[in-house]
Each structure stands twice: as C-alpha cells, then as structure tokens.
Amino acid sequence: MSGFDFDVIERSLPYLFREGMTFTLTLTALAMTGGIVFGTLLAMMRLAAFKPLSMLAGAYVNLMRSIPLVLVIFWFFFLVPYIGAWVLREPNPIKVGTFWSALITFTMFEAAYYCEIMRAGIQSIARGQVWSGYALGLNYWQTMGKIVLPQAFRNMLPVLLTQTIILFQDTSLVYVISATDFLGAASKIANRDYRLVEMYSFVAIVYFVMSYGLSTLVRRLQQRIAIIR
Amino acid sequence: MNYNWHWKVLLEMEPGGTGTYLHYLLVGLLWTLATALAAWVIALAIGAAVGTLRTTPLKWAVRLGNLYVEIFRNIPLIVQMFLWFFVMPELVPQGLGDWIKQMPPPWGSYVPAVLCLGIFTSVRVAEQVRAGIQSLPRGQRLAGIAMGLTEAQTYNYVILPQSFRIILPPLTSEFMNIIKNSSVALTIGLLELTGRARAMQEFSFRVFEAFTAATVIYLLTNLAVVLLMRAVEKKVRVPGLIAAAATPQAGH
C-alpha cells in the first residue's frame, strides 16, 4: 500500500456530498414517508376483518420479507419500466432513472417492515379505545385516524425511526444498479483514481458517524417517551 | 403487460456449459447456504460471547462489547463487505495481504463474505442474547449462586440454557436474515443465488424468468428453515415454560 492519500478524499468531497449524499438522503426521506404511509395502510388491511384483504396484505408482506433486498432491487429495476408502460399505455417499456426505480423499490420494500411495526403498534392500543371511539359515533376511518393511529404512531416512534436508520444504511445497496448514491459516488472515484482503501474507509466512517448519531438521538427520544408514559 | 414468458429457458444450457440454467441457479443456492451456514457459526459464537459479556458486572467487558456492537451495527452491510474485500488485505502485513488477494475464485470472495456476514450478524445475535439473559428474573442467578455454583457455572447451567430457549424465535429470523443478506456478497463477486439470477438475466435476456425462479427458490428455502426450526423448538420446548413471543423489532 502506497501511503494513505487524504488528498483524494478532500478533492472529491463536493462530489461525494452534493451528488452522492444528496441522493442518499433524499431517497431515505422519501422512501420513509412513502413506506410509512403504505405500511400503515398494509397494517390496517392485515388487521381487517375482511379475510381476503388481510390475506392479500399478509402475502405481500411475507413475500417482501422473504427475499433479499438486492433481489427486490433487481426486480423493480426491470419491472418498473414495464409497469410504467402498462400504466401509460405505451407499447414498449418506458425509461426510468435509477433514482425513481430506487425510490419505488425502497417504498414498496420498507412498507412491509413498517407494516409489521405499525401492526404491533395498533394491536398495543387497548380495545377499549376503539370501543369508546365507536361509542361516540365515530366511523372506522375516524376512529383509526383520530384515536388509534396517533397513539400507535407515538408508541412505535422509536422503532419506526430505528427502521429508518436501517433504511438509510440499506439505500447503499442501490450500488447494484449503479446509482450514484453516497457509496456509488465514492466507488466511482475509488475506481477512477485507484484509491479504494481511502474511499471505502471514508465511506464507512461517514456512515458510522451518521448512523451512530441518529441512533443516539433515537435512544434519547425513547427515554423521554418512557418518562412521559 | 407486454412480456412474453419463456419458461423453457430454465432447461436450456447456460453459456458456461456446466448444465441447465436451473442447475446453475441451484448451485447458486448451495453457495448461498454454504455462505450463510459458515457465517452463522461465526455469528453464534461471537454473538453468544459478546452478548453474555455485556450482562456481566465487568465494566471493561461491557464497554468493549458495546463498542463492538456499535461499530458493526452502524456501517451498512455492503460497505462492510467492501472493507473486508478491498481494504482489509491492504491493511494486514503484505505477505498475508498478497496471499488473501491471490486466493482462487470463488474462495477469494467466499472467505471475506463469510467473515463479513458472520461479524455483521454476530452483533444482532449479541443483542438478542443480552435481551434474553436480561429478561430472566434476577432470582434465577441468585438461586444458582446461593447453591454454591460459581458465576461461570451459573451462566452455563442456569442462565444460558434458558436464554437460548427464549430467543430461539428471534434467532430463527436472524438465520433467515443471514441467508438473505448473503446476496450482498454478489457485489464482491460471489456467484450465489441472486448473483446467478442476475448473470442468467444477462446471458439469456430472460429477466423475469430468472428473478421469478430465484424468488421461488428463496421462498422454498425459507419454508424449509421455518419447518426445521419449528422441529427444533418442539424438541427443546419445556413443559410449563412459554418462550417469549418475538417482539416487533426494526430489521431487514
């Protein structure tokens, strides 16, 4: 090894963060939002009294949780152009950029995990809460939206956030479809300048600092919630 | 959707000439399992040790255990994979580094992948082991000690056997995770199941046949693991002792 070259890191900082980290963080934030919304709907479906609905949601969640994320990324990378063509009534598969492909993948994939968290959250709310909602004359959506979900969401907030930190780390797997996320950007520099040791060590440190910082925040939040309860 | 399925492709010869595409994928499954099992041994051994250490009154051991867990929990798996594959051989003494780099395929990818997955998963096992131990009533340890057992004997005969029964369900899902996570090893050139499905797609242009086949194989593997673990759980089940239901946990 020909000495550690800090210079390559310094030179590429703007590219790494402006291009790479922006991609990573945008993807994380949007996939989290979409994933939680879709995941909550899935959770409500799984808990629905109407059997076909709960079975459908259950099958989706179990399928997503049974196959590797890398395979799911490949699936959607090739599938989304076909679905797009079908939706837009185009004769041929449409072109979809890696960002949109990744966003759809992670929203669909993480929804399965957020679903299980929200399902546990909904189930942790005492039945009496639901009954008292109905007793007031609220309908299903009002009872869910005003009474059950806010409580479930608050109870599960630390777990939801921990899952989001995992999502943040997992977005690095878009490497397999050659997207320019933080890791992808670093990898491009690493291979261009043949500085793999420097770049990958730097990437590891940045991810560590960010994940560790976030999980420390989540832990604090958890303690505060525990006190309030 | 406009896609012409062509399932017979599975029975066509793959370009390497080793057999049909189906055979090619199944060999991939074997590599997936070989990677997962070897990594699982490492994960269980280190995970049990680190998880146990973190419940002892030894302050330095607890701190060391926490450091270990935080490091390998907060770096994405694929980045760890690159660290083991690209960085580690450069940081060890040159002779050893050269030896690692000259390992013939697929071992040059297999060994780093196993180490990486084993250590990555050991952190998650350690967390489960610690939680399992801490979920036992404090009196169990006291009862062992009061009887004259040493701390080590108390762990060995009283605490660990109970903890492992309690955490068997979460450990099962960790094992399934390791099978799934082994697909990340394709990024360092290991042709396991997902890697071979991707390669098959590139050779044959049959995208969805390749991925469907891989998906079905993963689902069947999961089913086999679930059935196997259910049998294990039944075998070690203790009448009157209820294993803790798996609590919701963030994961992937």
Next chain:
Amino acid sequence: MISMNNVSKWYGSFQVLTDCSTEVAKGEVVVVCGPSGSGKSTLIKCVNALEPFQKGSITVEGISVGDPKTNLPKLRSRIGMVFQNFELFPHMTVTENLTLGQVKVLGRSIGEATEKGLKLLERVGLLAHKDKYPGQLSGGQQQRVAIARALSMDPIAMLFDEPTSALDPEMINEVLDVMVELAKEGMTMMVVTHEMGFARKVAHRVIFMDAGRIVEDAKKEEFFGTPRSERAQQFLSKILHH
C-alpha cells in the same frame, strides 16, 4: 453459628441496613419480621453474600463472609436458601433441579445425587412428580421442591426469604408444615416471614426490623408477650388482627 456484627449497607447514598447485630446458635430457629422495605430480606441475603455489605462483619461457623479471600461458592453451598419466588430452574426437571448442585458443586456422582434427591422429594411428598418440570407444578409444590433442593446440599443452616408470600392462601400450609418439621429436627434456620403462627409454633427468637435497623431481638415468649418498642406493637396488632 451465624454471627452478625454492626452490619451496614448502602445502595448508593441510601442506607438500607444500619448497624445490625445478632447471633444465631446451632439448632436455633430465628424469625425475622417487619414492615415491607425494612431491610429484612436484604439482611438474610447478606448472610450468604448474595448482597454485599459495606461495614461490619458476618461470620458463619467462624468463616468471615465479607473477607475477599473467603471461598464464597463453598460457603454458599453449605447454607441452604429458599426464595420468595421459588427460583426453581424451569428448564430442568424436578430431579435435575435436585441434583445440579450436588453434582456440580459437591462433586457427587449422578447416581448418588439422584438417590439423595429422590429421598428428599419423598420427604416433601412429591416423589410422584420427579420427572415433571417446575412449570407443571403448583406454587406450593414448587416451593416444597425448592426446600428439598436446598436440603440436598446437606446444609448446616437454612435461610428462608418470605417463602410463603408468593403463594395462594390455600398452599401456604403445605409449605409451612415442611418447615415446621425441619425446625423440629433441629435445623438451624433464619426465616423472613409474616407468618406469626409459624413463629409462635417453632421459633426460638424473633427479630423485628424497621427502617434498616434491628429494633427488637427477643425470645419468642417475650416478643409476643410484651414487645418493648411501639413500632413492633403496632406491627403485631396490624398483622394479628385481621
């Protein structure tokens, strides 16, 4: 046999025991009582060093418990202990519970240990349950097994930490009967309990604790006849009149 001298203990800055001194002679049965939080459970856990203490000394047959050079596992193996929540090992059968300590600590052979264990099991009337797991037994049965487990180590003294307070009322007597029998055979016993009937029947002395101090330490007759401290009088009247 057991001798405590000015034992004091703190949890952080909170003092749980203050200058506790007492003696338990061979063959003596001493009942320790007092309101909850008075430190009585902590006190008897100090005897076999399950709880460390910061000041004073405890000796068991002349061996100092607090001395760092003392072989604690060996000392503990000679003192039987029965816990409030039984603490049988739920993953082992009743017989395995009875033989674990004998084999691993005393080095007895499995055959010898099993024979001893089964004999004790018969004595507490549970031989028929030898192959069951603790989770399959009632609370009273579990506590009787726990007593047999402690006896299997041939202890020179027995410590009981509220042995009946986790039990349903209808099971209390089956456990107390075993303890009474044990007392009548001359076992040295220190018993933390609220069961004053038991104390009247077999205790030689009663220790009353309050706020981490030994307030009263008297012969049974004296204690029940004319307790000196007001706190003990209040406690007795509360416990006896309802």
